[in-house]
Amino acid sequence: MTLIRAQGLTKTYVTGEVEVPAVKGVDFTINAKSFVAFVGPSGSGKSTLLNMIGCLDHPTGGRLSVLDTDVSTLNRRSAANFRGQHIGFVFQDFNLIPILTVYENVEYPLIMVQDWPEQTRRKQVMRLLDAVGMSAQAGKRPDQISGGQKQRVAVARALATNAQLVLADEPTANLDHDTAYRVIELMKKMRDELGTTFVFSTHDPKIMGEAEVVYTLEDGKLRAPSLKSEAAHA
Ligand SMILES: Nc1ncnc2c1ncn2[C@@H]1O[C@H](COP(=O)(O)OP(=O)(O)OP(=O)(O)O)[C@@H](O)[C@H]1O
Ligand SMILES: [Mg+2]
Numbered sequence: 001m002t003l004i005r006a007q008g009l010t011k012t013y014v015t016g017e018v019e020v021p022a023v024k025g026v027d028f029t030i031n032a033k034s035f036v037a038f039v040g041p042s043g044s045g046k047s048t049l050l051n052m053i054g055c056l057d058h059p060t061g062g063r064l065s066v067l068d069t070d071v072s073t074l075n076r077r078s079a080a081n082f083r084g085q086h087i088g089f090v091f092q093d094f095n096l097i098p099i100l101t102v103y104e105n106v107e108y109p110l111i112m113v114q115d116w117p118e119q120t121r122r123k124q125v126m127r128l129l130d131a132v133g134m135s136a137q138a139g140k141r142p143d144q145i146s147g148g149q150k151q152r153v154a155v156a157r158a159l160a161t162n163a164q165l166v167l168a169d170e171p172t173a174n175l176d177h178d179t180a181y182r183v184i185e186l187m188k189k190m191r192d193e194l195g196t197t198f199v200f201s202t203h204d205p206k207i208m209g210e211a212e213v214v215y216t217l218e219d220g221k222l223r224a225p226s227l228k229s230e231a232a233h234a
Helices: 045-052 075-088 100-114 118-131 147-159 179-196 228-233
Strands: 002-015 020-030 033-041 061-066 085-090 165-168 197-202 215-216
Touching: 002 045, 002 197, 020 045, 020 061, 020 197, 033 045, 033 179, 045 061, 045 165, 045 197, 061 100, 061 165, 075 085, 085 147, 100 118, 100 147, 100 179, 147 165, 147 179, 179 228
Parallel strands: 033 197, 033 215, 085 165, 165 197
Antiparallel strands: 002 020, 002 061
């Protein structure tokens, strides 16, 4: 089943008189339950592409369908709604709320984005903290845990609303290599267990080798995708 389909997808930023073509007519499909990486040098368009998939930014051309919804036509409110219902995000700098505990950070979208009753919330948060190996730290605050642990909590938070798709723009950029590798392994485990589709971007060739499909961006254009076996030898 195809989860994401892009056809001639284009984004040109316009600032004053200057036009910056960031994504130049790319075509790709991403299957449900897959584990996909976008790679490419700085400025190649990775964040722009992920932001369009995540309905944080509008395409300026082409078509983009996410979960059978044509997201290029959504207005601001519908886009926010769509995100809240279907998409989880993991960020490079973790973005945990410093005054909330680990538990409360994972619970947050279940209160603020969706309106879950307390008992179901508790069950969901504990189940996810357990799955990411963080239940023993549930009462700690973000400044009391390591970077890798923060990103584990962020993965749990992204999955809290049972999102079908998790987008992670350079989720390992602020982690040392071993920790980065373990966070990617964790995402893969969650994909295996929950069937969530994960799409992430990275600079790190070793991390990239963990993806099943690797899309390489170069100056806003896409190279042919490589499958895991090729990527591992790249
Ligand atoms: N808000 C914006 N306004 C104008 N130009 C932008 C904007 N965001 C990105 N760009 C430009 O679009 C191009 C693609 O940027 P993008 O951030 O998508 O690249 P990236 O692959 O994510 O890079 P990095 O690896 O450094 O994060 C770059 O030329 C960038 O300068
Ligand atoms: Mg980027």
